[in-house]
Amino acid sequence: IELKEQAELHRRIAEVYRPTAQAWRGLLRLPAEMKKSELAQQARHSATRIAEMLPDRLRRSPKWLAAGALSGALGCVTAAMFISPVAIGALPLWSAIGAAVAGVVQPGGKSRPADARDGADDRLGPADALRSAALFALLLELQGREEAAITRILDRTLPEGEVDDADLADADDRAAWLDEVRHRFDLALAAEGSA
Numbered sequence: 610i611e612l613k614e615q616a617e618l619h620r621r622i623a624e625v626y627r628p629t630a631q632a633w634r635g636l637l638r639l640p641a642e643m644k645k646s647e648l649a650q651q652a653r654h655s656a657t658r659i660a661e662m663l664p665d666r667l668r669r670s671p672k673w674l675a676a677g678a679l680s681g682a683l684g685c686v687t688a689a690m691f692i693s694p695v696a697i698g699a700l701p702l703w704s705a706i707g708a709a710v711a712g713v714v715q716p717g718g719k720s721r722p723a724d725a726r727d728g729a730d731d732r733l734g735p736a737d738a739l740r741s742a743a744l745f746a747l748l749l750e751l752q753g754r755e756e757a758a759i760t761r762i763l764d765r766t767l768p769e770g771e772v773d774d775a776d777l778a779d780a781d782d783r784a785a786w787l788d789e790v791r792h793r794f795d796l797a798l799a800a801e802g803s804a
Contacts, residue, residue: 610738612706618742619683620690626749627691633752634688637681643689649708655685656709659748662756664764671714673767676740678713679733682706684745734774739783743767743790750794758801765797766790 626633637655659681660674667673683706733741747766751759768789777783 610733610735612733615679615733615738615741616683616686616706618738619680619745620687622742622746622749623684623687623691626752629749629752630688630691633684633749636748636752637684637688639685639688643685648686648689651689652682652685652706653709653712655681656713657681659684659744660713662748662760662763664760664767666764666769667767672737672740673744675710675714676737676744678710679706679737679741680745680748681713682709683741684748735777735783736772736774739777739786740772743787747790747794762794762797762801765800766794768793 623630623633638658639651639655643651656678660668660677663673663677667677686706744763744767747763748759751762754762768786772786777786
């Protein structure tokens with residue numbers, strides 16, 4: 610999946626939550642106004658922010674850590690697109706997003722995620738794309754809750770173990786994984802309500 614396609618997926622997810630954009634911009638700790646010149650820095654900040662909200666077990670997973678960073682960086686870009694789509698569209702965002710994710714996954718900074726494949730820096734495997742999109746949707750759904758509650762719910766929701774591209778080879782596999790995540794999310798919300 611091309612990074613531009615992933616950005617469009619994040620934009621479409623965010624569009625569902627557009628009426629509450631101010632709240633989820635707060636979740637990402639985005640400023641009220643974003644200047645084009647500050648977007649790369651803000652994408653790094655948002656990537657770090659979401660990665661830090663992950664439960665410990667997910668932060669220890671390079672794949673979930675990358676998904677968190679990607680969700681944060683693309684969430685920042687999505688918010689900026691809502692403010693000024695023409696100006697943002699003209700920026701070289703893909704290298705900024707890659708740098709933001711790499712800064713979280715590999716502090717000190719190589720220019721690409723740890724598991725990036727040679728010659729494919731602007732592509733994501735199905736599992737990477739699905740992890741990032743699911744995490745972004747969950748975060749938007751959980752906006753307005755305390756951070757500790759968000760972290761607990763994510764910990765209960767996101768499945769144990771690593772899902773790889775081979776595990777999500779076709780649409781049925783991807784749908785089954787998303788169904789599992791949704792079921793676990795419902796259970797996590799119920800547990801949180803009774804806690």
